[in-house]
Amino acid sequence: METQTKTKNPVLLYTERTPNPEALKFVTNTMLYRGTADFQEVELANEYSPLATELFEFPYVKGVYISNNFVTVTKELNYSWDDIMLKIKAFIKSYVESDKAIINESFEAYIQEQEAAKREKEGIAYTGDEGEIVARIKDLIDTYVKPAVAGDGGNIEFESFEDGVVSVLLQGACSGCPSSLVTLKQGIEGMLKRMIPEVQSVEAHMD
Numbered sequence: 001m002e003t004q005t006k007t008k009n010p011v012l013l014y015t016e017r018t019p020n021p022e023a024l025k026f027v028t029n030t031m032l033y034r035g036t037a038d039f040q041e042v043e044l045a046n047e048y049s050p051l052a053t054e055l056f057e058f059p060y061v062k063g064v065y066i067s068n069n070f071v072t073v074t075k076e077l078n079y080s081w082d083d084i085m086l087k088i089k090a091f092i093k094s095y096v097e098s099d100k101a102i103i104n105e106s107f108e109a110y111i112q113e114q115e116a117a118k119r120e121k122e123g124i125a126y127t128g129d130e131g132e133i134v135a136r137i138k139d140l141i142d143t144y145v146k147p148a149v150a151g152d153g154g155n156i157e158f159e160s161f162e163d164g165v166v167s168v169l170l171q172g173a174c175s176g177c178p179s180s181l182v183t184l185k186q187g188i189e190g191m192l193k194r195m196i197p198e199v200q201s202v203e204a205h206m207d
Contacts, residue, residue, distance in 0.1 A: 013093045015085060018072065018153040018173035022062070024081060025153035025173065026092050027070040033103045035111070036155050037066045038171040048107040051095055058091075060084050065153065065172030066102060072153035072172045126161070133198050134161050140195060141168070145188055149174060156188075164200030166192060 009029070016025040037052075039045040040063045045052035052064040055073065063074035073088055075081065096102075126134045138158045149156050154174030159167040168188075189202040 011093055011097045013089060013096070015089060016070075016153065020074070020152075020154075020173045020175075022077065023072050023074040023153060023173035023175075024085060024088075025070050025072050026089060028092070028096055029069065030096055031069055032071065032096070033066050033068070035067065036171065037103055037107060038155065038175075039064045039066075040175065048104050048110060049102065050100060050104070051092075051102045054095065055088070055091070058084070058088065061088070063172075063175060065155070065175075067150065067155065067172070070153065074173070074175065130161070133196060134158075136196055137161060137166055137192060137199065140192060141188075144191065159205075161199075164198060166199055166202045168202060168204050170204050 012029040014027055016027055018025055032051075037049060039049055039052040039056075042053070042056045045056055045064065049064070049066065051066065051071070055061045055064050055071075060076050060079040061073055062076050063072075065072040065074075071092055075084065141156060141158055145156055152173055154170065154172035156174060157169040157171065159169050161167070166189075189199075192199040192202060
């Protein structure tokens with residue numbers, strides 16, 4: 001009687017440019033992590049992501065963002081993609097093929113703690129009319145902004161609303177990207193001001 005051996009699908013990987021010249025998106029045909037995981041510090045990576053930890057061992061890797069089927073790598077300024085892209089691509093392909101852990105299970109608990117603290121802060125800060133405004137701001141960001149930003153290898157999160165100023169957090173390819181700040185001012189700020197008159201400006205900080 002013949003036994004059938006289950007063959008694994010080969011891991012395919014290609015690169016996509018992002019609006020940030022220092023960040024490149026490495027896209028696979030494999031689901032890596034259902035969520036968003038942004039690592040801008042080695043210490044956070046060491047605790048929660050074996051893949052990010054190993055990527056940080058390369059001297060030219062400055063940040064690692066993992067979401068769905070892609071990894072966005074942000075490089076140090078004094079390196080050229082021409083010199084390092086193929087090395088990173090080969091490493092990620094080999095890593096995914098090895099079936100090693102991408103994100104530790106404990107990361108979910110960490111994210112839940114962060115979100116709980118954020119909700120508590122928002123719950124205290126926003127009540128009545130202001131609470132309704134914040135809900136509309138978050139809905140617009142989630143519906144119209146996040147999908148477009150994800151396509152460029154990044155993420156945007158609502159942080160706060162105070163005195164007409166919306167503060168957001170930029171992650172992945174968006175972090176440290178000059179064109180992201182232009183897009184923020186021309187696109188996102190314009191949309192929010194049109195849709196919600198109480199919004200006067202949008203400010204960003206990087207993760």
